Each structure stands twice: as C-alpha cells, then as structure tokens.
Amino acid sequence: MWPVKEKQRRILSGEKGAIVKDWGGKTSIALVYPNTYDIGMSNLAVHTIYKLFNDHKNIVCERAFLPNSREIAEHQRTKTPILSIETQRPLSDFDIIAFSISFQNDFLNIIPILSLCSIPHRKSERTKDHPMLIAGGCAVTINPRPVTEIFDFIFLGEVEDEIEEIAAKIPSLCKGGSGRVDREISAFSTPSDSPLQRGRRFVTEDLDDWPTQTVIYTPHTEFGNMHLIETGRGCPRKCKFCVTPHLYEPLRMRSFDALFKMVKSGLPNRKRFGLIGSDLLSHKAFFEIVNAIHELGATFSPSSLCVDEIDDEVAKLLAKSGHKSISLGVEAASDHLRTSIGKKFPSKRILEAAESLARHGICSVRLYFMIGLPGETGDDINAIAELSKKIQSAIHKAAPKSVRSTKVTLTITPFVPKPMTTFEDAEFAGEDYLKGAIKTLKKLLGKTSGIEIHAEQIVSSMCDAILSKGDEKLIGFLEKCFETNPRTAIERLLQNNM
Numbered sequence: 001m002w003p004v005k006e007k008q009r010r011i012l013s014g015e016k017g018a019i020v021k022d023w024g025g026k027t028s029i030a031l032v033y034p035n036t037y038d039i040g041m042s043n044l045a046v047h048t049i050y051k052l053f054n055d056h057k058n059i060v061c062e063r064a065f066l067p068n069s070r071e072i073a074e075h076q077r078t079k080t081p082i083l084s085i086e087t088q089r090p091l092s093d094f095d096i097i098a099f100s101i102s103f104q105n106d107f108l109n110i111i112p113i114l115s116l117c118s119i120p121h122r123k124s125e126r127t128k129d130h131p132m133l134i135a136g137g138c139a140v141t142i143n144p145r146p147v148t149e150i151f152d153f154i155f156l157g158e159v160e161d162e163i164e165e166i167a168a169k170i171p172s173l174c175k176g177g178s179g180r181v182d183r184e185i186s187a188f189s190t191p192s193d194s195p196l197q198r199g200r201r202f203v204t205e206d207l208d209d210w211p212t213q214t215v216i217y218t219p220h221t222e223f224g225n226m227h228l229i230e231t232g233r234g235c236p237r238k239c240k241f242c243v244t245p246h247l248y249e250p251l252r253m254r255s256f257d258a259l260f261k262m263v264k265s266g267l268p269n270r271k272r273f274g275l276i277g278s279d280l281l282s283h284k285a286f287f288e289i290v291n292a293i294h295e296l297g298a299t300f301s302p303s304s305l306c307v308d309e310i311d312d313e314v315a316k317l318l319a320k321s322g323h324k325s326i327s328l329g330v331e332a333a334s335d336h337l338r339t340s341i342g343k344k345f346p347s348k349r350i351l352e353a354a355e356s357l358a359r360h361g362i363c364s365v366r367l368y369f370m371i372g373l374p375g376e377t378g379d380d381i382n383a384i385a386e387l388s389k390k391i392q393s394a395i396h397k398a399a400p401k402s403v404r405s406t407k408v409t410l411t412i413t414p415f416v417p418k419p420m421t422t423f424e425d426a427e428f429a430g431e432d433y434l435k436g437a438i439k440t441l442k443k444l445l446g447k448t449s450g451i452e453i454h455a456e457q458i459v460s461s462m463c464d465a466i467l468s469k470g471d472e473k474l475i476g477f478l479e480k481c482f483e484t485n486p487r488t489a490i491e492r493l494l495q496n497n498m
C-alpha cells in the first residue's frame with residue numbers, strides 16, 4: 001500500500017484548499033469521481049459537493065478518483081485498494097461512497113473502482129457492513145436506469161437547496177444498523193424512468209445564494225492556472241440535439257454582484273478566471289464581469305461562445321485576455337442542416353466571426369462538427385471540408401502580418417440522441433456510416449496545410465448512445481465491459497446475447 005499512499009500524499013501536498021478533518025464522531029463520505037484526478041479536479045461539481053459536505057460539522061468528506069491505466073495494473077498486482085486523497089484510507093472504511101457522475105461513459109468506470117475496493121457492485125450483494133453507495137450528477141439525472149442495480153440511492157438534479165436535509169439525516173441512516181431497506185431519505189429516490197421526463201429532479205432556486213467555484217487549487221489539471229467560476233445554469237438556445245437546456249431548466253444566471261464576489265475570492269490565488277456556462281455571450285452580465293476582471297489586472301477564459309455572437313468587440317476582449325486560439329461549436333457545415341438542428345445562423349456569419357478573431361491575432365480555431373445528424377447526407381459531409389477550407393482562408397487573409405501561422409483544427413463527434421431533446425428518438429448513425437464519414441473527411445482535408453482533424457473514438461460514442469437511453473438491463477452490459485472490453489460488450493448487446 002505504501003507507493004499508493006505516497007502518491008496520494010504527494011497530490012495532497014501540491015494542493016491548496018483541501019480539507020483534512022478529524023474523523024471522531026462524524027459520518028465519513030468518500031466523494032468519488034469515476035475518472036482520473038486531472039479530469040475530476042477540472043469538474044466544478046466535485047469542488048462544490050466537497051465543500052457543501054465538509055461545511056457540516058458532523059460530516060467528513062474526502063476525495064477519491066479512478067487510477068490511470070498503469071496505476072490500475074499496479075493496484076491489481078499489489079492488491080491495493082483505492083485510497084482517499086486526504087487521509088489515504090481505503091474506500092471500504094467510509095460510511096458512504098458518493099459518486100459524482102457527469103458523463104454517461106463514466107458509468108463504465110464504476111465497477112472497476114468498486115472491484116479494486118473489493119466492494120460488490122450489485123446492491124443486492126452488499127450487506128450492512130459495506131458502505132452505503134449513492135450517486136448524483138448530470139449523467140444519472142439524464143438517465144439513471146443503467147446504474148439502479150448498483151446504487152442504494154440516486155440523487156437527481158441539483159443538490160444545494162437539499163444539502164441541509166441530507167446532512168441532517170445521513171448520520172442516523174448510516175449508523176442505524178437496520179439494513180439498507182430502512183435507509184430512506186426524501187431527497188433521494190430510486191427512479192424507474194427518466195427524471196427529466198417526470199420533472200422529479202431537484203432545482204436550486206437562487207444561484208446567487210450558492211457560489212460555484214474552485215475550492216481546491218492544484219497544478220495537476222488542464223485548468224490548474226485558473227480559478228473556475230460557474231456563471232449560470234441552462235441555455236436559452238435550445239438546439240435540437242442538446243440536453244443542457246432540459247437538464248438545467250429553468251434557465252438561471254448569476255448576478256454581476258455574485259460573480260464579482262467569486263472573482264474577488266479567487267484573486268489571491270489565481271489571475272486567470274475560467275468562466276463556465278453555456279452561451280456565455282447571452283449572459284446579461286458578461287461584458288460587465290469581463291471588464292471588471294480586466295480592471296483587476298486579471299484575464300478570463302470562456303468555456304463556450306456561440307459563433308454567431310462573435311464580433312470585433314468580443315474578439316478584442318479575448319485578445320486582451322491573451323487568447324491566441326478559440327473553440328467554436330459549428331456542429332453542421334451546410335446552412336440547411338445547421339438550421340434543421342436549431343443553429344440558425346448562415347455560414348457567412350461563421351466566416352465573419354473567424355475574420356474578427358483573426359484581425360485581433362486569434363488565428364487558431366478549433367471547430368466542433370457533428371456527424372450522423374438526422375437528415376444528413378454525403379453532401380453535408382463534403383460541406384464540412386469546404387467550410388473548413390473557407391474558414392482557414394478567411395483567417396489567413398484577415399490575420400495581422402506579424403502572425404506567422406494560422407491553424408484550423410476540426411473535432412469530429414458522432415451525434416448521440418439524448419433524452420428529452422427534439423432528437424430523442426432519432427437513430428444513432430452506426431459504426432460503418434460514421435467510419436465512412438471520417439474517412440471521407442480525412443481524404444478531403446488530410447493534405448490541406450494548416451488544417452488538422454481529430455475524430456472521437458466511435459466505440460466511445462456507441463457506449464454513450466447505449467447508456468443515454470438504456471434501461472436497468474444494462475447492468476449486464478456494464479459487467480461485460482468490465483469483464484472484457486466495450487467493443488465486445490457492444491457486439492454481445494447487438495447480438496442480444498446478454
């Protein structure tokens with residue numbers, strides 16, 4: 001166990017803001033993010049829940065993450081369980097293991113984590129001597145059914161307004177010793193169908209009451225140089241493929257005062273602020289907060305900007321914050337397909353945005369496109385290549401003479417139908433079609449200088465499609481993924497052999 005303990009101690013010593021509490025007389029909760037430390041610590045849900053639990057004097061909450069693949073082999077070889085970061089205790093020592101799950105594909109990591117901890121993954125096989133297992137997060141709120149056989153309780157929606165009730169009831173639930181059947185709490189449920197459809201998720205009423213920001217600073221994440229701030233929840237746009245507006249309905253935005261308070265609290269630690277929210281430019285306080293950040297001598301980085309709202313004023317602000325590259329969600333290249341998915345702006349507007357960015361020295365753009373969209377044809381795939389070349393050329397022409405190179409990077413993602421969206425019942429395109437589309441794009445663009453293509457693993461999108469809409473029977477699929485691998489599990493599922 002020693003090398004694993006040492007690693008957790010090293011991580012802890014590099015952090016600022018971690019909370020190490022005495023366990024005496026408290027309910028212990030292991031907050032588990034089912035992916036690696038660098039990914040988990042970039043997720044504001046982890047920071048938020050960690051603080052909410054630890055703010056209670058009767059609760060001690062510590063974090064744990066999925067080891068990377070090399071470390072997993074070492075854990076297995078040495079029979080070392082996963083240990084918490086704060087006090088390096090095995091997860092089986094905790095009263096409760098609380099999974100925060102943001103992405104459907106992280107369902108695949110739950111059984112491996114429990115297996116490394118020698119905790120049976122099916123709730124029916126655990127006894128009252130095992131920790132209670134609970135889950136929350138976007139992924140279970142979108143569709144909890146694939147994991148209902150695993151968790152004792154699943155929390156649907158946003159936790160802030162419920163935390164008092166949860167904190168008050170948790171100790172008696174865990175220490176009652178009367179077995180799992182009696183462990184009930186009104187804020188939890190074990191749903192049998194989509195919480196989005198039935199409106200059974202919890203919603204935090206006033207976000208200004210609850211700051212959502214970086215709590216623990218660590219250099220070991222992609223955003224390690226930033227203080228992250230959530231600007232709001234939801235999106236006013238309602239694109240037909242996107243679950244975000246439904247997941248966070250009603251749309252709520254934090255006030256300037258609440259955002260500024262978070263900026264001031266982060267300033268002693270970081271001079272760069274990551275603004276996290278959908279369609280940030282539609283936030284009524286966007287320009288005010290960005291100007292305030294600049295006046296404080298700091299800079300900002302936006303999580304997402306809608307391409308049709310980018311003009312010279314926005315490009316100038318981005319350049320002032322030191323941006324040399326930016327990501328844009330274009331999704332579809334032909335005007336008719338883009339309109340049909342709810343992105344109602346013409347290609348001409350995308351080119352204007354690219355020119356504005358280039359004029360201010362932002363000459364590297366990452367374009368996000370989806371393939372396999374409902375109604376898509378071969379012409380729409382060809383249009384991705386054509387539009388990308390036009391954007392590359394527009395950037396090249398508008399770039400200041402001092403800029404030596406320009407770059408367009410395409411990230412190609414298969415469309416996955418999500419519950420509650422307009423395209424909920426649309427078909428997932430299938431592996432052969434998607435492979436063909438990627439091959440076409442590589443052929444059309446592969447040798448174009450200044451353009452790069454990255455395509456998401458199709459197997460990963462297939463798993464997402466299965467888990468986003470599947471039911472309780474998918475526990476067999478998750479087990480097969482663990483015993484073999486996702487591709488074999490998908491093949492078995494398609495053969496109806498599980």
Ligand code: SF4
Nearest residue numbers: 235237238239242278
């Ligand atoms: S794709 Fe982006 S702009 Fe469209 S609804 Fe989703 S979050 Fe909003």
